[in-house]
Amino acid sequence: xxxxIITVVGKDTVGIIAKVCTYLAENKINILDISQTIVSGFFxxxxxxxxxGSSKSFVELSSELEQVGQEIGVTVKCQLEDIFDSMHRI
Amino acid sequence: xxxxxxxxxxxxxxxxxxLDVRTITMGISLLxxxxxxxxxxxxxxxxxxxxxxxxxxxxxREIEREFGIPIVNKRISITPVAIVGGAACKTPQDFVxxxxxxxxxxxxxxxxxxxxxxxxxSKSMTKxxxxxxxxxxxxxxxxxxxCSSINVASTKTGINMDAVxxxxxxIKEAAEWTKEKDSLGCAKLVVICNAPDDNPFMAGxxxxxTEGDAVINxxxxxxxxxxEALKSVEGKSFEILCETIKKTAFKVTRVGQLVAQxxxxxxxxxxxxxxxxxxxxxxxxxxxxxxxxxxxxxxxGAPGTTAALALLNDQVKKGGVMASSYVGGLSGxxxxxxxxxxxxxxxxxxxxxxxxxxxMTCVCSVGLDMIAIPGDTKDTTIAGMIADEMxxxxxxxxxxxxxxxxxxxxxxxxxxxxxxxxxxxxxxPVNQFDCSAFVNRTGRIPAPIHSFKN
Numbered sequence: 001x002x003x004x005i006i007t008v009v010g011k012d013t014v015g016i017i018a019k020v021c022t023y024l025a026e027n028k029i030n031i032l033d034i035s036q037t038i039v040s041g042f043f044x045x046x047x048x049x050x051x052x053g054s055s056k057s058f059v060e061l062s063s064e065l066e067q068v069g070q071e072i073g074v075t076v077k078c079q080l081e082d083i084f085d086s087m088h089r090i
Numbered sequence: 091x092x093x094x095x096x097x098x099x100x101x102x103x104x105x106x107x108x109l110d111v112r113t114i115t116m117g118i119s120l121l122x123x124x125x126x127x128x129x130x131x132x133x134x135x136x137x138x139x140x141x142x143x144x145x146x147x148x149x150x151r152e153i154e155r156e157f158g159i160p161i162v163n164k165r166i167s168i169t170p171v172a173i174v175g176g177a178a179c180k181t182p183q184d185f186v187x188x189x190x191x192x193x194x195x196x197x198x199x200x201x202x203x204x205x206x207x208x209x210x211x212s213k214s215m216t217k218x219x220x221x222x223x224x225x226x227x228x229x230x231x232x233x234x235x236x237c238s239s240i241n242v243a244s245t246k247t248g249i250n251m252d253a254v255x256x257x258x259x260x261i262k263e264a265a266e267w268t269k270e271k272d273s274l275g276c277a278k279l280v281v282i283c284n285a286p287d288d289n290p291f292m293a294g295x296x297x298x299x300t301e302g303d304a305v306i307n308x309x310x311x312x313x314x315x316x317x318e319a320l321k322s323v324e325g326k327s328f329e330i331l332c333e334t335i336k337k338t339a340f341k342v343t344r345v346g347q348l349v350a351q352x353x354x355x356x357x358x359x360x361x362x363x364x365x366x367x368x369x370x371x372x373x374x375x376x377x378x379x380x381x382x383x384x385x386x387x388x389x390x391g392a393p394g395t396t397a398a399l400a401l402l403n404d405q406v407k408k409g410g411v412m413a414s415s416y417v418g419g420l421s422g423x424x425x426x427x428x429x430x431x432x433x434x435x436x437x438x439x440x441x442x443x444x445x446x447x448x449x450m451t452c453v454c455s456v457g458l459d460m461i462a463i464p465g466d467t468k469d470t471t472i473a474g475m476i477a478d479e480m481x482x483x484x485x486x487x488x489x490x491x492x493x494x495x496x497x498x499x500x501x502x503x504x505x506x507x508x509x510x511x512x513x514x515x516x517x518x519p520v521n522q523f524d525c526s527a528f529v530n531r532t533g534r535i536p537a538p539i540h541s542f543k544n
Contacts (some may be wrong), residue, residue: 005097035094046094059155077101079158081092086348088096088342 002052002080003032006034010074013063013075014082020076023068027061034063046080100413102161107314109342112347112369113163116304116315116359118142118387120169128178134190135174137194139166139173147200153349156530161223162371164389164510166196166308167416168206176218182225187293189229189236196235202219203278204252207238208299210285211504213247213534223253226260230275233269234300237293243283243480245487246349249535254480257281258473258529262496265465271496272506276430276495277460281476282407283483283490288363289419290461294456294491304472305362306354307419310346310410311369312338314376318400320384331385332405333379339366339409340370366410368402370430372513378423380401391442392423399423400453409513415480420489422455428515429460433479437516443474443520452482462506466496485538 008020017036024031024047029044033048062078069076103109123134143166168174171188179185191208196204207229209219212380223411226238240257243249266273280293287298289306297305319338323330346364354361370378379390385398403422411417425447427433436442444461451457457479463472476492483490497506500517507514 005092007097007101008199033091044094044098044270048091048095059152062155062158063436080156082348083157083159084097084100084342086094087100088092 001050004049004058005079005081005084006080007077008043008045008069008074010036010043010069012038012041013074014074015067016043016072016074017045019068019072020065021032025048027056029061095507096350097184099439101158101281103312103315107318108158108371109312109315109345111308111346112311113165113290113309114146114161114349114353115165115167115295115307115309116143116146116357117288117301117307117362119297119301119303120174121299122178123287124174126177126441128184128187129177132188132265133176135188136191136195139168139192139197140408141309143199143359145362146515149353149503153352153355157349159345159349163202165292165295166199166204167290167297167332167333168192168204169297169299170206170208170210172209172219172222173217173299175222176216177333178373179218179221181219182228185222185225186232189225189233190316192236199372200237201235203235203237203292204235205292206297207236207240208240208296210241211253212241214245214250215253221454222262223337224257226279227263227275229269229415229518230264231276236278237295238279239282239294240298241282241285242476245284245484246537248478248537249283249480249484251477251529251534252532254476255470255473255529257476258469261472261494262469265496265498272500272508273465273495273497274508277493277508277512280491280493282487283480285473286419286489290365291367291369291420293493301362303359304359305364306346306350306357306359307365308346308350308353309367310342310524311367312342313368313370313378313381315376316368317375317381317384320381328401332401333401335405336409339406340413341479343410352436361416362411363416364414364416366406366414366417367419367423368423369424370424371511372425372429374431377430377432378425379430379436389439391446395446396449396453399450408510420455424456424459425450426460427518428462428513429511430513432514434513437518448478448482451490452481456489457483459493460490460495460512460515461493462495462497462517463520464501464517465495465496466501468518468526470524470526471527472518473529474521477529
């Protein structure tokens with residue numbers, strides 16, 4: 001298992017989750033957890049995913065996800081979970 | 091499991107508060123490149139650096155991408171060139187050839203700087219040390235990515251005043267050689283007391299002879315993050331202030347530790363140390379002076395600044411030490427002038443002087459850094475400034491350094507533009523009274539009494 005965090009931030013619109021999840025399904029990325037809020041009209045979503053099953057490299061996945069975000073007009077970031085674990089867990 | 095607010099906190103630090111890893115610096119020993127034939131030495135050096143560090147830049151980029159954290163610089167530090175080239179170089183120009191070879195390596199590998207065009211002369215100079223020092227002005231003028239540092243003093247050996255005097259002259263010559271570029275050569279040259287062997291930051295980085303064959307050292311940063319955190323504790327007690335700095339430093343350092351471990355694993359090179367430094371850049375919001383203002387002084391330089399800086403430096407270390415398995419290098423807050431917009435503002439407002447900066451260097455991690463001074467400042471005056479700073483380091487058992495830039499053709503009231511991370515700076519006035527009779531005495535200042543601890 002190789003866990004990563006995907007964050008999606010931007011103006012709320014129809015189909016954000018659908019588009020991101022479609023990409024994830026096509027690339028065999030399993031979603032472990034989703035949390036989502038709207039902060040003053042802005043869509044904020046975080047997903048914990050397992051990228052271990054994907055045949056693409058992590059760098060490739062994260063740049064393609066960035067592109068998916070651009071198409072919908074939101075910012076999508078994909079980072080390995082370790083950076084958050086390091087900072088917030090002892 | 092990580093939650094959404096923690097993720098947002100980390101990403102806000104990166105996106106809004108300029109959190110980054112300032113540098114991954116690979117230390118490479120060149121002791122096995124030594125030869126009495128200059129061409130052979132150069133060939134050995136190029137082969138060694140270009141093979142050991144071939145994946146440094148690409149690995150750095152990969153880590154940046156995967157963790158979503160910028161790694162601003164990828165650098166190399168090497169064994170002091172005075173040692174490596176000592177057997178082969180018979181003239182300063184021979185050393186310049188080594189500098190040019192190093193510059194070629196830097197360009198080929200795409201690293202930001204190679205540090206270690208250095209000599210360690212805290213007690214006295216060998217013939218090779220002196221040749222290297224005399225070659226510095228030409229070497230820095232003929233290369234783009236080479237940094238030079240000379241260790242002229244230590245708590246154990248005292249201050250080598252012959253080297254201090256020589257460096258006063260060399261700094262002026264380096265300024266002269268690069269006068270078309272606002273004397274930029276001097277921005278790549280630092281004179282140090284108690285230089286650490288494992289410093290990842292330029293211009294003082296070199297790979298000490300106590301180190302192994304290769305090592306990964308990482309310098310963290312994050313003044314913007316500390317400043318933002320302090321906004322939430324305005325008017326609160328020192329206890330709360332210090333706790334906030336400590337917690338923030340802990341978080342920042344943990345990211346550095348992660349990056350260092352990853353880089354070490356992927357490059358197959360042992361991890362050395364994390365340098366817990368608050369390193370500012372000219373970017374707005376990435377300033378150590380801004381933190382001092384947030385703590386409560388109107389401008390850096392106002393009364394109280396030294397105490398605020400002492401507190402900041404100490405809390406950064408206390409928070410950072412627990413976050414990393416090995417801490418080293420300079421570790422503390424940097425107070426360069428040209429690289430810190432808040433510091434530049436303080437100079438322009440007339441709030442800070444070189445003398446106040448000197449006092450601040452007693453409690454921060456380095457010294458008089460990136461200060462532009464009038465181009466007609468005398469060699470002996472520069473040597474006097476170096477001697478003062480070296481004395482602070484020697485007596486207080488800490489690293490201190492001088493990186494001043496006498497800008498040829500410019501005086502107080504003018505501004506210089508170095509560009510990039512080196513920033514821009516108003517020229518600061520220097521005390522005009524003479525110290526040549528002091529500086530021109532030969533020999534060395536003995537080590538202080540408290541250095542005899544055996």
